[in-house]
Amino acid sequence: MAASILRRSLLAPRCRAGDVAALHSGPSRRRAQAPGPIASGRRMGKSPAGERSVAPWVAVVGLEIHAQISSNSKLFSGSQVQFAAPPNSLVSFFDASLPGTLPALNRRCVEAAVMTGLALNCSINKKSLFDRKHYFYADLPAGYQITQQRLPVAVNGSLSYSLCVGGKKNQMVTRTVRIKQIQLEQDSGKSLHDDTRSQTLIDLNRAGVGLMEVVMEPDMSSGEEAAAAVRELQLILQTLGSSQAIMAEGQLRVDANVSVHHPGEALGVRTEVKNINSARFLARAIDYEIQRQIKELENGGTVINETRAFDYKLGCTIPMRDKEGKQDYRFMPEPNLPPLILCDNKSLPANTNHQHVVNIDWIRERLPDLPSVRRVKLVEQYGILPEHSFTLLNEDGLMEFFENVVRQTQMNPKKVIGWILNVMLGYLKQHNLTVQESPVSSLFLADLLNLLERGTISSSAAKQVLEELWKAEGKTPLQIVEEKKLELIQDQQELEQICQAVVEGHQEEVMEIKKGNPKVLNKLIGLVQRTTRGRADPVLVKQILEKRLSQ
Numbered sequence: 001m002a003a004s005i006l007r008r009s010l011l012a013p014r015c016r017a018g019d020v021a022a023l024h025s026g027p028s029r030r031r032a033q034a035p036g037p038i039a040s041g042r043r044m045g046k047s048p049a050g051e052r053s054v055a056p057w058v059a060v061v062g063l064e065i066h067a068q069i070s071s072n073s074k075l076f077s078g079s080q081v082q083f084a085a086p087p088n089s090l091v092s093f094f095d096a097s098l099p100g101t102l103p104a105l106n107r108r109c110v111e112a113a114v115m116t117g118l119a120l121n122c123s124i125n126k127k128s129l130f131d132r133k134h135y136f137y138a139d140l141p142a143g144y145q146i147t148q149q150r151l152p153v154a155v156n157g158s159l160s161y162s163l164c165v166g167g168k169k170n171q172m173v174t175r176t177v178r179i180k181q182i183q184l185e186q187d188s189g190k191s192l193h194d195d196t197r198s199q200t201l202i203d204l205n206r207a208g209v210g211l212m213e214v215v216m217e218p219d220m221s222s223g224e225e226a227a228a229a230v231r232e233l234q235l236i237l238q239t240l241g242s243s244q245a246i247m248a249e250g251q252l253r254v255d256a257n258v259s260v261h262h263p264g265e266a267l268g269v270r271t272e273v274k275n276i277n278s279a280r281f282l283a284r285a286i287d288y289e290i291q292r293q294i295k296e297l298e299n300g301g302t303v304i305n306e307t308r309a310f311d312y313k314l315g316c317t318i319p320m321r322d323k324e325g326k327q328d329y330r331f332m333p334e335p336n337l338p339p340l341i342l343c344d345n346k347s348l349p350a351n352t353n354h355q356h357v358v359n360i361d362w363i364r365e366r367l368p369d370l371p372s373v374r375r376v377k378l379v380e381q382y383g384i385l386p387e388h389s390f391t392l393l394n395e396d397g398l399m400e401f402f403e404n405v406v407r408q409t410q411m412n413p414k415k416v417i418g419w420i421l422n423v424m425l426g427y428l429k430q431h432n433l434t435v436q437e438s439p440v441s442s443l444f445l446a447d448l449l450n451l452l453e454r455g456t457i458s459s460s461a462a463k464q465v466l467e468e469l470w471k472a473e474g475k476t477p478l479q480i481v482e483e484k485k486l487e488l489i490q491d492q493q494e495l496e497q498i499c500q501a502v503v504e505g506h507q508e509e510v511m512e513i514k515k516g517n518p519k520v521l522n523k524l525i526g527l528v529q530r531t532t533r534g535r536a537d538p539v540l541v542k543q544i545l546e547k548r549l550s551q
């Protein structure tokens with residue numbers, strides 16, 4: 001069984017995200033608990049029954065995530081930070097490394113890193129240091145990046161994330177990945193390759209922008225887990241406001257370190273897939289890389305410690321030529337920046353100007369509710385399912401939309417969530433719209449649900465009204481109901497007549513019901529609704545038909 005799973009996955013030209021995860025066993029695990037095995041074909045000799053036993057592989061994944069700090073200016077200079085500005089329009093002398101320029105640390109960036117560290121359960125170092133990391137690249141004018149290598153601002157944290165598992169993906173499990181450290185560092189510039197002129201142009205707008213590098217311990221074991229962890233981190237950063245974390249704008253870039261080994265043996269050699277800026281591609285890149293390494297090792301080859309890139313068009317990883325071999329970064333202390341000293345309530349010097357210190361406790365007291373807390377509150381407050389609370393938070397603006405509707409309608413939140421997730425979200429996805437772009441406002445949806453709740457319209461009529469509301473012509477739900485005459489028919493006599501006509505015209509169905517097949521009744525109810533364009537009161541219709549058919 002295990003071997004057959006392996007064969008299938010090795011033969012598949014591309015890994016499907018989830019193939020590997022499906023082979024893992026066990027709940028959340030720390031590193032001491034080895035990640036679940038992946039079936040492999042490594043021959044281990046014959047078992048007593050004469051079958052060849054197979055040693056499984058274990059995949060190990062560790063992420064380094066660069067999050068662009070949400071700040072108006074850069075980490076060490078006053079230049080503005082702005083996406084898609086004209087090239088080289090946001091560059092100070094310091095960003096261009098002109099001699100004689102000096103770094104001046106941006107307080108906002110320090111606060112963002114402390115806030116993020118606290119939200120990720122890290123210890124915040126009251127003293128941290130800046131270092132120079134040297135490498136030569138055209139978009140790094142100084143020849144080094146200022147980072148925190150020896151003593152970063154935050155260490156030893158953890159991040160809990162949830163994902164769906166099981167054959168039908170209907171079971172949610174929560175796992176934890178340890179955070180090794182969070183360091184402050186500068187971003188580099190951007191190289192723009194002009195193939196037609198065989199030129200490379202440099203844009204330094206991004207050079208010196210503040211980044212937080214979040215380094216995770218190698219506690220994960222599949223692309224799916226990594227994608228779920230990154231999504232949770234993204235939500236946390238956005239909740240804190242420490243990074244906008246928009247992946248499509250390069251504000252959250254992930255390097256995925258991947259290795260495989262046999263259980264009980266030392267961790268394998270890792271490769272590093274660089275600069276992935278989509279959760280979906282991250283999952284695909286990791287799962288591809290795991291299978292590639294297993295295949296390589298099973299064919300007698302070796303895995304080399306190299307950096308690779310993910311080609312999303314081909315769905316595979318390829319070696320990067322620019323950083324082959326082990327690089328010597330010649331780390332050295334940054335001589336132009338003193339140690340970064342933070343304080344807390346206890347160590348706050350007397351008579352200090354608050355502008356001149358960063359107080360960890362002050363930041364801790366002002367942390368907003370994190371996504372995990374918000375989800376629990378949503379479940380408790382509205383009685384919705386935990387998995388629905390995930391969807392509400394995962395879709396940008398959906399939770400606010402839901403809460404606005406709930407505030408303005410008498411409908412039970414448990415019913416409202418169905419309309420939001422099944423009807424609204426389905427429509428938005430189908431038309432590739434964000435919640436903010438929804439043609440139907442929360443107020444109009446609430447009005448519509450109120451009409452339904454009060455029994456003014458049926459649920460099928462409500463769907464028709466929604467169809468009209470998508471057109472965004474400014475008409476209120478009530479106006480649409482009146483114009484299209486969609487009010488619920490509750491007149492007993494009128495409904496009796498319609499039901500009678502349906503019964504008379506469908507004698508075969510009537511016989512079926514009388515023979516004891518009650519399901520056919522729904523067909524007759526459906527026919528009444530078709531005649532009335534969904535306006536008949538379904539409760540009354542059912543009563544009338546049941547009475548008529550029992551005679």
Ligand SMILES: Nc1ncnc2c1ncn2[C@@H]1O[C@H](COP(=O)(O)OP(=O)(O)OP(=O)(O)O)[C@@H](O)[C@H]1O
Nearest residue numbers: 060061062063064216217218257258259267268270
């Ligand atoms: N055997 C392994 N398999 C998979 N991942 C690993 C393994 N060993 C370490 N890692 C992961 O590799 C990453 C190492 O990141 P770190 O920033 O410490 O070093 P680096 O990659 O050498 O530096 P750089 O910041 O220059 O990329 C961590 O995320 C860690 O979890």
Ligand SMILES: [Mg+2]
Nearest residue numbers: 064065213215
């Ligand atoms: Mg790193």
Ligand SMILES: [Mg+2]
Nearest residue numbers: 064255257272
């Ligand atoms: Mg790395």
